[in-house]
Amino acid sequence: MRTMIIAALLALSAALTAFSVSALDLFEPDRDEVQLVLVTSALWLLFGLAYWLLRRVNGRAVIALVLAGSALIGGAALIGPPNTSTDSARYAWDGIVQNAGLSPYALTPADDRLDSLRPDWLFPAPETTAAGNEVCVGERIATTRSTDGDRLCSALNRTTVPTIYPPASEILFAGVRFLTGPEPTYWPLQVVGLLLSLGTTAMLLVGMRRRGLDERNAALWAWCPLVATEAITNSHVDMLGVIFVVAAVFLVSSKQVWRGGIMLGIAIGTKLIPVLAAPALLRRGGWRMVAASVLSFTVLYVPYVLATGIGVLGYLPGYLSEEGYQDGSRFALVSLVAPGASAVIVAGLILAIVAVLVILKTDQNQPWVGQLVMIGATLLVLSPRYPWYALLLLPFVALSGRWEWLLVPMALTLRLLVPSVPLTRASIAIAVIVIVAVSLHRAGHGNLERMLHPLRSRPA
Numbered sequence: 109m110r111t112m113i114i115a116a117l118l119a120l121s122a123a124l125t126a127f128s129v130s131a132l133d134l135f136e137p138d139r140d141e142v143q144l145v146l147v148t149s150a151l152w153l154l155f156g157l158a159y160w161l162l163r164r165v166n167g168r169a170v171i172a173l174v175l176a177g178s179a180l181i182g183g184a185a186l187i188g189p190p191n192t193s194t195d196s197a198r199y200a201w202d203g204i205v206q207n208a209g210l211s212p213y214a215l216t217p218a219d220d221r222l223d224s225l226r227p228d229w230l231f232p233a234p235e236t237t238a239a240g241n242e243v244c245v246g247e248r249i250a251t252t253r254s255t256d257g258d259r260l261c262s263a264l265n266r267t268t269v270p271t272i273y274p275p276a277s278e279i280l281f282a283g284v285r286f287l288t289g290p291e292p293t294y295w296p297l298q299v300v301g302l303l304l305s306l307g308t309t310a311m312l313l314v315g316m317r318r319r320g321l322d323e324r325n326a327a328l329w330a331w332c333p334l335v336a337t338e339a340i341t342n343s344h345v346d347m348l349g350v351i352f353v354v355a356a357v358f359l360v361s362s363k364q365v366w367r368g369g370i371m372l373g374i375a376i377g378t379k380l381i382p383v384l385a386a387p388a389l390l391r392r393g394g395w396r397m398v399a400a401s402v403l404s405f406t407v408l409y410v411p412y413v414l415a416t417g418i419g420v421l422g423y424l425p426g427y428l429s430e431e432g433y434q435d436g437s438r439f440a441l442v443s444l445v446a447p448g449a450s451a452v453i454v455a456g457l458i459l460a461i462v463a464v465l466v467i468l469k470t471d472q473n474q475p476w477v478g479q480l481v482m483i484g485a486t487l488l489v490l491s492p493r494y495p496w497y498a499l500l501l502l503p504f505v506a507l508s509g510r511w512e513w514l515l516v517p518m519a520l521t522l523r524l525l526v527p528s529v530p531l532t533r534a535s536i537a538i539a540v541i542v543i544v545a546v547s548l549h550r551a552g553h554g555n556l557e558r559m560l561h562p563l564r565s566r567p568a
Contacts, residue, residue, distance in 0.1 A: 110161055111169050117158040118177040118331065122184040124151055125333070129184070129341050133191035134525075135247035144525050151333040152518060159327050159511070170324050171313060178309040178330035182302045185340035189294045192524060193496070194248055196297050196343040197263040201230055202271050202278055203285030212271040212278060213416040217264050218254050227290045230263045270419065275408040276352075276377035277345045297343035304347045305330075305339045308354055312506055315358045319474075321507065328506040334517045338496035346499045349378035353385050354503050360389045360397060361475055369393060369400025376401065377408040381500055384486055387463045388470040388478030440491035440523075440532045441540070455489050462486075476507035484513050484543070487520065491536055493527065495520035512546040515539035 128147045133139070162173060190196050202212040208225055215222060232249060234242040244251040244261035252267045254260045260267065271278070280300070288296045309330040316323050329335065339347040352375035359368030368389070375382035389397060412420045439451045446454040462485045470478030483501045498517035505513050519535040 110165060111173065114158050114161050114165070114173055115176070117154050117161070118173070118180055121151060121154045121158070121177075121331065121333075122180045124154070125181055125336050126184040126187040129186075129188040129191055129337075133247065135191070141526055145522070148333065148521060148525065151336075155331050155333055158331060159324075162324050162327055165324070174313065174323070174326050174330050175306075175309060177327065178306055181331060181336050182305055182340050185336040186295065186298050186302060188341070189248070190342045192337065193342040193344070193494075194263060194265050195345075196294055197230055197248070198265065198271065199273075199277075199281045199297055199343065199345060200285065200290075200294075201264055202273065203281035203283075204290045206278060206282035207285050207290075211412060211415040211419070212273075213412060213419045213421075214270065216255075216270055217262065217267040218252060218260055220255050220258075223254075225290070229291070229293050232261050232263075234259050234261050273345065274377050274380060275412050275420075276374050277348065277379060278412070279408070280345065280348055280378075294343065298340055301340040301343045301347050304351050305335050308347075308351050308503065311351070311354050311358070312503060315354070316507065319361075322509060325506045325509040328509075328511060328514070329502050332502055332514070332517075334495060334498060334502065334521065339499055342496065344496040344499065346379055346381070346496050349375045349382045350499050350503060352378065353382045353500065357385065357389070357475060357479065357503075357507075360393050361473060363392070365393050365396045366400045369397035370404045372397065373401035373404030374408065377405045381497060384483045384500070385479045387466045387482055388475040389472075390467050391470070392472040392475070438491065438493075439489065440529070440536050442489060444533065458489055459486055476504045477510070480504035480508050480510055480513060484516050487516050488536060488540060491523070491532065492520065493523050495524050510547075510550075512543050515542055 124147065128144075128151070132144050132147060134144070158177070162170065165173065198217075201217055204225055204227070205212050205215070205222065210222075232244070232246060235245050236242055242259050244259070246261075246263075248263045249261050250263075250265070250267075252260050252262055273281075284296050284300060309326060312326045312329055313323055315321075316326060338344050339350075352371045356368045356371035356375060359365075359371060361368075372382065372386060372389070375385070386393075386397075386401070409420060439446075439455050442455045442458070443451045462482060466478040466482045480501065483504065487498055487501060495517055498520055501513060501516060505511065516539055519532070519539045522535050523532045
């Protein structure tokens with residue numbers, strides 16, 4: 109009976125996911141933010157209830173439910189186009205440009221020299237109104253200017269700057285468009301996101317079984333609404349980094365350091381953020397892991413450096429400034445005690461302390477708890493407005509079973525849907541309080557004393 113109830117909840121989650129993807133998005137001029145929040149909250153509630161019931165299921169039914177739920181909810185996320193982000197339009201464009209033999213770091217999408225490459229679904233022609241004015245029409249279509257000053261309608265964001273994405277991502281974009289050509293719209297990358305998410309689910313289940321971990325916790329990844337919306341519907345390339353990070357963790361923790369380092373380097377070459385998984389692996393991986401990571405990362409960059417030179421940095425410096433990370437305005441909680449540029453220093457000190465503690469205290473046979481703390485603390489301190497950054501956190505929530513850290517992606521999702529600074533600060537503060545309280549409860553009095561013992565050594 110419990111298995112049937114869980115199956116019904118997963119089917120309901122899939123139906124609600126399909127509805128949210130097909131009927132709700134952030135691009136509608138008259139969008140109902142309340143409806144978006146309510147539907148998203150319902151998805152998280154169904155997810156939590158299904159996981160709670162799964163805790164009392166045993167045997168093969170667990171594997172079947174986790175995999176079926178991952179496939180069912182993920183498949184539902186394919187129903188419609190991206191609904192909270194336009195990033196996958198840029199992914200498609202970068203792939204198209206590369207297959208034409210050009211570097212995405214060298215030319216901007218608005219460059220007139222690329223006019224012959226522009227498919228209509230990414231760059232629709234402007235329409236003429238009754239008054240004779242040209243306008244860009246469409247929910248995801250922005251109005252910009254080409255380099256010669258003409259009106260340019262585009263589904264891309266930031267058309268006047270080069271790409272920001274590292275080479276592993278660019279290789280994926282080029283590979284997808286090599287197979288499909290420029291005309292298919294968003295679905296090719298959505299299918300890739302589904303395959304990567306299912307691959308991660310399977311990898312977690314296998315790795316957890318081999319290490320004697322509770323396989324039921326794999327549902328914390330497989331059924332999570334964030335995976336469906338951000339890895340599949342919005343096709344964020346963070347998903348590629350996630351699967352390589354999970355592979356790296358399992359390899360390094362199994363003392364396959366060189367191979368794990370290569371996987372970690374590829375993950376970092378996807379979007380840089382996976383470097384946060386490294387501190388917890390350093391004591392076991394050592395110089396060999398670092399060398400392998402640097403080597404694979406460098407190899408990925410070589411063709412693009414040869415083609416573009418220093419231009420491979422793309423829009424990264426401008427992006428950091430635009431997002432408020434240089435003047436400190438982006439740090440939701442830190443800016444309360446350290447306003448302005450001083451927030452950058454305080455945030456850096458906090459994360460440096462966390463990194464040192466993670467390096468010193470992480471059990472090298474089970475590094476995922478340290479990785480959970482490192483990645484989760486970074487997201488709480490930096491408080492990005494993009495919840496898909498938290499995709500990297502979710503596998504470590506599953507591996508550790510520390511469900512309380514799910515409050516981090518929930519808070520970041522709320523920040524995206526309702527961009528209110530007071531609400532963001534309140535939600536992140538609640539996440540911090542709950543995580544600390546539950547973590548102290550988990551530790552217990554004796555474990556807490558041992559945890560706080562100065563630099564107590566742990567087996568390598």
